[in-house]
Amino acid sequence: MVGRCAETALKGRDGLIKIFILGDKEEKHQHIKEYFHISDGEATAKIIRHDARRKLYHNRYSEFKWGDSRGYDLCINSSRLGVDKTVKIIEEYIKERM
Secondary structure, eight states: OSSHHHHHHHHTOOOOOOOOOOHHHHHHHHHHHHHTOOOHHHHHHHHHHHHHHHHHHHHHOOOOOOTTGGOOOOOEEEEHHHHHHHHHHHHHHHHHOO
């Protein structure tokens, strides 16, 4: 299960691995701008709106506050290694846990 509050919805399940993937603001901004074909200002506004909604939802339904790394087994910044290498690291982590 992937998504907001999955760590809470699946709490207590055997084999649960809680992973949080984040990215640098600059890369997120560029990705949103290109993906939606929007201006810098529109991308910034979209990110602010989306993150505000995400934070409200998560803080309402989760035991951990949004952004609190203690709620996860692994936190990784995909901007550091790129998507493909980030996926490989996550796969290795899951294999080691199993």
